[in-house]
Amino acid sequence: MEVLLREQSNGILTLTLNRPEAINALTTEMLRELSQALKEAAAPEVRVVVLRGAGRGFCSGQDLREFAGQRISYKNHLRNYRAVVEGLAGLEKPVIAAIHGAAAGAGLSLALACDLRIASSDAVLTTGFSRIGLIPDAGMNYHLPRMVGYAKAFELEVLSERLKAEEALALGLVNRVVPAESFAEEVARLAGELAQGPTKTYGLIKRALRRSAGASLEEMLEYEALLQEVAGRTEDHQEGVQAFYEKRPPRFQGR
Numbered sequence: 001m002e003v004l005l006r007e008q009s010n011g012i013l014t015l016t017l018n019r020p021e022a023i024n025a026l027t028t029e030m031l032r033e034l035s036q037a038l039k040e041a042a043a044p045e046v047r048v049v050v051l052r053g054a055g056r057g058f059c060s061g062q063d064l065r066e067f068a069g070q071r072i073s074y075k076n077h078l079r080n081y082r083a084v085v086e087g088l089a090g091l092e093k094p095v096i097a098a099i100h101g102a103a104a105g106a107g108l109s110l111a112l113a114c115d116l117r118i119a120s121s122d123a124v125l126t127t128g129f130s131r132i133g134l135i136p137d138a139g140m141n142y143h144l145p146r147m148v149g150y151a152k153a154f155e156l157e158v159l160s161e162r163l164k165a166e167e168a169l170a171l172g173l174v175n176r177v178v179p180a181e182s183f184a185e186e187v188a189r190l191a192g193e194l195a196q197g198p199t200k201t202y203g204l205i206k207r208a209l210r211r212s213a214g215a216s217l218e219e220m221l222e223y224e225a226l227l228q229e230v231a232g233r234t235e236d237h238q239e240g241v242q243a244f245y246e247k248r249p250p251r252f253q254g255r
């Protein structure tokens, strides 16, 4: 069975973690496939990526059976996670995590590394790591405090309680919560909307926001001017302005 399913249509690449019997617990094979798929997603025909899970949940984190009884090198093993997290963060187009059911451990870390998180009303999020005596990894210590602040991040990481979708929404961990019955349609609608957008500009926005995490105001003003030089020369910028003059919706081509 393929551990990662890829489906592409109308500019939307859907990557489905596919080990439903273990709530899509991540194996080395799966991480390598995911990292490769994210590299391939740089192709211009892909304008948005959706990351989801098969079966009854998003992802239960590292497969706890993969290395059972072995003494592994975490340093080596975590390189596989690093490649995926950098792939998600560095991809210059929007990545949506479509979370239904459980998102636990490194499964939550991957969701946090995406640009948007849409949760089904049945979603349950937990950091999970401390329950098995590990510290959160796969970028969770970068993304989580930036989303919820130090105090809440500490609480979530140390207590590893399970958050319901609405609680995650209130904390700003997910962007929106959708009733389970209409979840797939809403994910498709949002992905479709983004796939019609000015992709290059979205990529530049992503770059700017990511850079801002470690930059001063002065540096950001400088960087924004640099990126605007690029955005201002896109065909989509011309089209956006033209559409404004002509009082019609823009037809962005993603370049």
Ligand code: T3D
Residues within 6 Å of the ligand: 021, 022, 023, 025, 059, 060, 061, 062, 063, 064, 065, 074, 077, 102, 103, 104, 105, 106, 107, 128, 129, 132, 134, 137
């Ligand atoms: O160690 C390293 O490599 C370093 C990196 C670590 C990164 C990490 O992600 S550490 C954290 C790992 N994840 C967890 O600790 C979460 C473990 N799972 C759970 O807490 C729960 O399963 C869930 C909250 C995700 C879902 O609960 P529930 O009640 O809906 O499902 P369940 O019955 O617990 O699980 C269903 C099946 O999936 C079950 O298999 P079975 O008994 O039917 O054959 C369960 O064992 C399996 N499963 C769930 N999570 C994992 C898993 N199998 C392997 N690895 C898992 N992480």
